[in-house]
Amino acid sequence: MGRRAKNKQGPPQPFVGLRDATAKHSGNATVQKTGKASAAKRKLGALDDTESITKGRAKKFKHEQPQKKNQSGSGITHENENEDSSDSESEHNALDKEFKATPLHSSKKDLFEAESSEGSSSHSEDLTDQFGHKVQTLDLSDSEDQASHDDDIQNETLSESSGSEDDIVTARNMEKRSGALDRQARREQEEDFEETMQSMQKDQEGSEMMDVDVDIEGFRLPTAAEREEESRNGGTDLATIQRRIRGCTRVLNRFSKLAEPGRSRSEYVSQIIADIAYNYGYNEFLTERLFQLFNVNEAIEFFEANETPRPVTIRANTLRTRRRDLAQALVNRGVNLEPIGKWSKEGLQVFESSVPIGATPEYLAGHYMLQAASSFLPVIALDPKPNERILDMASAPGGKTTYISAMMQNTGVVFANDATKARTKSLSANVHRLGCKNVIVCNYDGREFPKVLGGFDRVLLDAPCSGTGVISKDPSVKINKSERDFTLLSHLQKQLILCAIDSVDPKKASVVVYSTCSVMPEENEAVVAYALRKRSHVKIVPSGLEFGKEGLSNFRGKHFGDSLKLARRFYPHVHNMDGFFVAKLLVERRQKMETATEGSHPTELAGFIDDEHGELLDASRGALTFDAEEDARYMEAERRKRLKAKGYRVRPQKSVDTVV
Numbered sequence: 001m002g003r004r005a006k007n008k009q010g011p012p013q014p015f016v017g018l019r020d021a022t023a024k025h026s027g028n029a030t031v032q033k034t035g036k037a038s039a040a041k042r043k044l045g046a047l048d049d050t051e052s053i054t055k056g057r058a059k060k061f062k063h064e065q066p067q068k069k070n071q072s073g074s075g076i077t078h079e080n081e082n083e084d085s086s087d088s089e090s091e092h093n094a095l096d097k098e099f100k101a102t103p104l105h106s107s108k109k110d111l112f113e114a115e116s117s118e119g120s121s122s123h124s125e126d127l128t129d130q131f132g133h134k135v136q137t138l139d140l141s142d143s144e145d146q147a148s149h150d151d152d153i154q155n156e157t158l159s160e161s162s163g164s165e166d167d168i169v170t171a172r173n174m175e176k177r178s179g180a181l182d183r184q185a186r187r188e189q190e191e192d193f194e195e196t197m198q199s200m201q202k203d204q205e206g207s208e209m210m211d212v213d214v215d216i217e218g219f220r221l222p223t224a225a226e227r228e229e230e231s232r233n234g235g236t237d238l239a240t241i242q243r244r245i246r247g248c249t250r251v252l253n254r255f256s257k258l259a260e261p262g263r264s265r266s267e268y269v270s271q272i273i274a275d276i277a278y279n280y281g282y283n284e285f286l287t288e289r290l291f292q293l294f295n296v297n298e299a300i301e302f303f304e305a306n307e308t309p310r311p312v313t314i315r316a317n318t319l320r321t322r323r324r325d326l327a328q329a330l331v332n333r334g335v336n337l338e339p340i341g342k343w344s345k346e347g348l349q350v351f352e353s354s355v356p357i358g359a360t361p362e363y364l365a366g367h368y369m370l371q372a373a374s375s376f377l378p379v380i381a382l383d384p385k386p387n388e389r390i391l392d393m394a395s396a397p398g399g400k401t402t403y404i405s406a407m408m409q410n411t412g413v414v415f416a417n418d419a420t421k422a423r424t425k426s427l428s429a430n431v432h433r434l435g436c437k438n439v440i441v442c443n444y445d446g447r448e449f450p451k452v453l454g455g456f457d458r459v460l461l462d463a464p465c466s467g468t469g470v471i472s473k474d475p476s477v478k479i480n481k482s483e484r485d486f487t488l489l490s491h492l493q494k495q496l497i498l499c500a501i502d503s504v505d506p507k508k509a510s511v512v513v514y515s516t517c518s519v520m521p522e523e524n525e526a527v528v529a530y531a532l533r534k535r536s537h538v539k540i541v542p543s544g545l546e547f548g549k550e551g552l553s554n555f556r557g558k559h560f561g562d563s564l565k566l567a568r569r570f571y572p573h574v575h576n577m578d579g580f581f582v583a584k585l586l587v588e589r590r591q592k593m594e595t596a597t598e599g600s601h602p603t604e605l606a607g608f609i610d611d612e613h614g615e616l617l618d619a620s621r622g623a624l625t626f627d628a629e630e631d632a633r634y635m636e637a638e639r640r641k642r643l644k645a646k647g648y649r650v651r652p653q654k655s656v657d658t659v660v
């Protein structure tokens with residue numbers, strides 16, 4: 001059995017309000033909730049990614065990790081978008097039940113305003129299929145030419161019936177009525193959620209005033225001797241660990257007021273790092289590195305968010321279909337979905353599916369790609385245009401390549417390269433399945449570019465990385481990363497980014513986008529800052545992405561420069577998508593640089609500076625150009641070979657055949 005989608009989270013877009021509210025709660029007061037509010041909070045469990053560990057989420061994770069792993073298996077790994085996983089029917093049924101109690105993120109309200117006016121929707125109707133099953137229909141009432149394909153997604157109502165008719169429950173009206181009840185429940189949940197948040201805020205304020213947290217009252221940091229004793233005994237129980245995490249969080253938030261006399265901040269930090277590592281199953285090295293990225297509350301939210309899978313998302317392949325047609329087809333198959341967010345015209349979030357989402361006829365026909373929301377971002381930043389020449393330097397299994405191809409409407413050419421030959425198989429399979437006719441798959445080490453090929457209008461370097469942004473998909477990252485890995489990766493990434501920059505057409509301004517699914521500064525800002533230092537004709541420009549946190553201009557004593565703020569960071573606990581980094585670089589024409597710096601040092605002349613080891617780089621290396629004439633000869637020779645193979649008689653043509 002193939003993958004069944006189960007997706008209980010809000011859409012992958014910022015949920016700052018929620019986060020802020022829960023962040024306040026996190027590590028502080030225990031909430032005294034009203035019955036109604038508590039119920040709402042329970043129902044919102046799946047939405048509330050950031051629920052404080054005071055609610056025992058961490059403990060829950062310890063017990064539920066294997067199942068969660070299964071759930072995340074229904075998601076898509078960044079590395080292999082066409083991978084299927086199987087889930088048992090019973091698990092699916094259980095999740096079905098859970099799902100029905102799960103409210104959608106409040107932003108759904110924005111996306112489907114029509115839904116909120118219950119009873120007034122005239123956008124859809126219930127139909128019966130040939131087997132007598134009810135099928136849902138999309139609102140297709142507004143004329144659908146290509147322009148309307150780009151309509152605001154608010155118009156793209158996914159199947160809601162009016163629910164206005166009969167009072168008596170019949171088989172015919174049951175579905176409508178249940179839809180109406182769902183909406184009613186959703187509205188109530190939203191109201192309850194508001195109420196809960198207000199109640200939490202009050203509790204928070206109250207407890208701050210009194211400085212009391214019943215649960216961790218009397219918290220005391222263990223002494224060095226006690227810690228040693230504890231480790232000799234093989235650790236302590238999870239409840240103690242979690243209580244300590246809360247205690248340390250609270251003290252670190254208000255250190256001068258709450259710290260025990262004589263105990264330093266670093267003692268609390270060291271304790272909380274050890275406890276987080278134990279509680280969430282990381283090695284201490286990575287825990288510390290990740291902890292350093294955030295303030296204490298946010299760090300806890302980040303670790304918590306890594307315990308739940310991100311939403312299952314798909315990208316409509318506009319080479320084969322339109323998003324609303326695809327959505328309609330999938331809804332008819334029993335898939336519950338909605339647009340991913342206003343920032344994407346192609347993305348859909350799958351909440352629930354009674355069919356394996358990786359094996360529907362639409363999937364097999366290439367109407368969509370299973371693709372993480374974060375994986376859309378670098379391509380949006382790259383902004384490929386029809387008829388351009390584009391290099392996707394590390395492209396397997398092709399989620400971004402096929403998106404680039406679709407954005408170019410199958411014109412121009414995309415060189416989809418990957419150094420790992422085995423991975424180019426799934427890349428080729430995806431390219432074929434999605435009907436991308438402008439893609440050439442190749443298998444080089446990216447560092448061989450631009451010697452292999454150059455003259456690109458745009459280059460995407462979605463670099464090999466540590467995967468610290470996708471821990472929920474690949475929990476092995478928690479324990480298998482060391483300092484050496486980060487050093488080696490950072491080095492490789494620096495080499496690759498220079499090669500990406502040197503592969504663009506020197507005769508015109510071009511674009512390079514650098515991205516990773518890592519949150520580590522040494523794989524992100526440090527790499528881009530290095531490239532900016534080494535290539536004086538390159539600058540970082542706004543990414544064109546509507547959301548995301550600013551890149552870091554400095555980190556723990558390392559200065560990357562203010563311009564790095566133009567890069568964008570995405571986090572699971574903030575944006576409900578994989579941790580991701582995107583930087584867009586503008587590579588200026590080199591001739592311009594040559595004129596401007598005539599007579600100066602040869603390395604500056606071409607925008608090249610000495611490489612890491614102090615050697616001067618060959619300025620001509622980056623000046624490889626695209627020879628259309630030569631390519632045409634090769635293509636003609638290939639065409640003739642194909643004709644011959646099919647048994648056609650082809651007249652010899654010396655000038656062409658000699659190049660074969």
Ligand SMILES: C[S@@+](CC[C@H](N)C(=O)[O-])C[C@H]1O[C@@H](n2cnc3c(N)ncnc32)[C@H](O)[C@@H]1O
Binds near residue numbers: 398420423447
């Ligand atoms: C993050 S994945 C790329 C995902 C891909 N862009 C997509 O959207 O489907 C990184 C890829 O880099 C490839 N890779 C690793 N080292 C490389 C190198 N030196 N040159 C080119 N590709 C490399 C890996 O095989 C892997 O497929």
